[in-house]
Amino acid sequence: xxxxxxxEIKNNENRVGLTPGGVxxxxxxxxxxxxxxxxxxxxGFSNAEYVGKGAEIVSSAMEVYGLSEMxxxxxxxxxxxxxxxxxxxxxxxxxxxxxxxxxxQAMMASKAVCLAYETVETTDFRLPxxxxxxxxxxxxxxxxxxxxxxxxYNGRGVLLGGVPGVYPAKVLVLGGGVVGTQAAxxxxxxxxxxxxxxxxxxxxxxxxxxxxxxxxxxVPNASRILDAIKVSDLIIGAVLIPxxxxxxxxxxxxxxxxxxxxxxxxxxxxxxxxxxxxxPTTHQDPVYIIDDVLHYTVANMPGAVPFTSTMALTNAxxxxxxxxANKGWQKACAENKELExxxxxxxxxxxxxxxxxxxxxxxxxxxxxxx
Numbered sequence: 001x002x003x004x005x006x007x008e009i010k011n012n013e014n015r016v017g018l019t020p021g022g023v024x025x026x027x028x029x030x031x032x033x034x035x036x037x038x039x040x041x042x043x044g045f046s047n048a049e050y051v052g053k054g055a056e057i058v059s060s061a062m063e064v065y066g067l068s069e070m071x072x073x074x075x076x077x078x079x080x081x082x083x084x085x086x087x088x089x090x091x092x093x094x095x096x097x098x099x100x101x102x103x104x105q106a107m108m109a110s111k112a113v114c115l116a117y118e119t120v121e122t123t124d125f126r127l128p129x130x131x132x133x134x135x136x137x138x139x140x141x142x143x144x145x146x147x148x149x150x151x152x153y154n155g156r157g158v159l160l161g162g163v164p165g166v167y168p169a170k171v172l173v174l175g176g177g178v179v180g181t182q183a184a185x186x187x188x189x190x191x192x193x194x195x196x197x198x199x200x201x202x203x204x205x206x207x208x209x210x211x212x213x214x215x216x217x218x219v220p221n222a223s224r225i226l227d228a229i230k231v232s233d234l235i236i237g238a239v240l241i242p243x244x245x246x247x248x249x250x251x252x253x254x255x256x257x258x259x260x261x262x263x264x265x266x267x268x269x270x271x272x273x274x275x276x277x278x279x280p281t282t283h284q285d286p287v288y289i290i291d292d293v294l295h296y297t298v299a300n301m302p303g304a305v306p307f308t309s310t311m312a313l314t315n316a317x318x319x320x321x322x323x324x325a326n327k328g329w330q331k332a333c334a335e336n337k338e339l340e341x342x343x344x345x346x347x348x349x350x351x352x353x354x355x356x357x358x359x360x361x362x363x364x365x366x367x368x369x370x371x
Contacts, residue, residue, distance in 0.1 A: 001325045002032045004068025006061045007039035010075045012283035014042035014306035015313065017072040017093070020049040022314040022321075027054030031325050034058050034067060043306040065089070070329075072321055074313065075300055076103055087111040088347065090329050092321060094118055094133075096270040097344055097355045098245045099280075104345070104359060111348045113329055118270075119243045119352060120320065120342035127242060128338070129320070131178050132312035134267075136302040138182025138238065141265045142171070144296050145234040146190065148263045148287060154294055156261030158233045161191025168192050172228045174220070174249055174274060175238035176203045179267045183236045188212045195228055225249060230257050237266040237274040243344070244354035245272040252276050252290070260292035269297045334370045343369070 003026055005017045016039050018026070023033045033055045040050060047057050058064055065071060065084035073093035077085060085091065087110065095116040097104045107114050117129035127134075142160070149169065151157035162168035171187040173180045176198030184196045188211060196211070197220035198204050204217040211217070218224060229235060229250065239246050246268040255277065266278045273279075277290050280299040287296050302309035320339060323332045333340040344352040349364040356363035 001328075002034065002067055002069050003321075003325060004034045004064035004071045005036065005039055005055075006064045006071065006073060006081075007036045008074050008303075009061075009080065010078055010300060010303075013075055013300050013303040015074040015303055015310045016040040016043045016045065016306070017074055018318075018321075019043075019310055019314045020045055020053040020055075022318045023050055023055045024053040025318060025322065026325060029322060029326060032056070034064055036061055036064050040310075043310040045310075070321075070324060072317070074303075074310075076100070077106070082106045082110065085110040085112050088113065090115065090324065092117070092317070092324065094270070095344055097352075098243060098358050099270055099272045101359055104350075104355060104361070107345045108348050108350070112345075113343070113347065114345040115324070115329065115333075115339070115342040116243075116344045116352075117317065117342070119344060120338050121242065122338055129313075129316050129342075130240075132316045133302045133309065134178035134240075135182050136305060136309050136312065137267045138179040138236075139186045140301050140304065141179070141183045141236045141238070141267050142186035142190065142234075144286075144298075144301070145171075145236065145263050145265045148294055148296055149233060149261070151261075153287065154261060154289060155263050156233055156259065158261075160187065160234070168214075169233040170231055171195070171234045171236070172232040173197065173236045173238060174225070175236075175240065175268075176200065176207055176217075177238060177240055179240070180236065180238035181207065183238060183267075184211060184215050187234070188215045192234075195232075197225070197228070220249075226254060226257060229254060229262075230259075232258070233262060235262065235264045237264065237268050237278070239268055239274045240271065242354070243352050245358055246274040248274060248276045250275045250277075255291040255293045258291075258293050261294065262292075263294045263296065265296045267301065269299050273297060330370055333366075340366055340370070
């Protein structure tokens with residue numbers, strides 16, 4: 001199979017779809033890998049490294065899309081790429097369709113096969129291709145939140161861990177999945193006073209056992225969230241419903257209950273965000289203020305640490321990519337339920353129910369496209 005790796009063009013997206021080591025494994029399995037010129041430079045991988053592992057360097061994204069049977073990316077295609085995508089071409093990347101009707105329409109019109117990292121799911125409901133970037137984003141949420149709490153950025157002027165004789169910052173984490181767990185762990189490690197909320201009591205029992213003493217676990221309801229935001233310095237939105245829009249846990253009205261300079265980081269922005277006031281931002285212009293509350297809502301947070309992120313992502317995606325390349329997408333998905341769950345749009349048909357529901361589109365059972 002011919003596999004293409006284009007250069008990512010989303011604002012300040014520095015990751016790349018495959019490391020040189022990943023290319024080596026693809027070539028060893030008998031596949032041809034095309035890398036767009038300098039696609040890996042911002043992640044720390046030169047053209048020479050890719051060539052040394054058996055890749056071919058091509059000059060443009062047009063060549064990558066024009067020649068490849070499978071395109072491996074990091075982020076969803078954006079407008080300049082739509083016209084390059086070909087019918088029946090397999091796209092293997094993060095899509096997050098629920099956050100963009102425009103993207104959904106464009107991929108339906110392309111009649112490509114869209115297999116989304118974020119909905120590949122194991123039988124025990126884990127999301128193996130979302131986990132590595134969720135780990136990065138959860139840790140970064142605290143790193144960025146701590147920075148924007150500084151008065152320099154119109155934050156409250158609070159040091160996350162405090163100092164002897166001064167209270168540490170209060171951090172509220174909404175969601176106890178991978179993002180929330182990593183955020184709580186990082187905040188606790190810096191000495192913050194952390195409250196971690198999740199609706200799954202069994203998950204909270206586990207987290208209460210493994211987290212340090214400065215992390216308190218709470219089952220949320222509207223009243224508890226309202227009480228918590230009034231005293232929190234940093235709020236992390238980390239709620240995920242696979243393939244669907246995130247629930248809005250904090251409304252515009254609730255911002256008025258917060259102290260000026262409170263920082264909110266919405267890691268769920270790719271799925272529409274769990275704050276009503278969330279809108280996607282970029283690394284170039286990452287924050288905005290509403291009612292004196294600072295919002296950090298960058299839609300590709302791990303893109304700021306591309307070497308770490310690309311290595312972690314390839315570790316997770318490569319085994320699945322090899323299956324798709326070795327068997328073709330139909331056979332691979334028919335034989336592997338996890339990959340089947342990743343199919344979102346196939347040849348113009350929406351085959352992932354949450355997307356059809358969110359946008360009131362016709363749903364086609366995935367079994368119908370695997371016949």
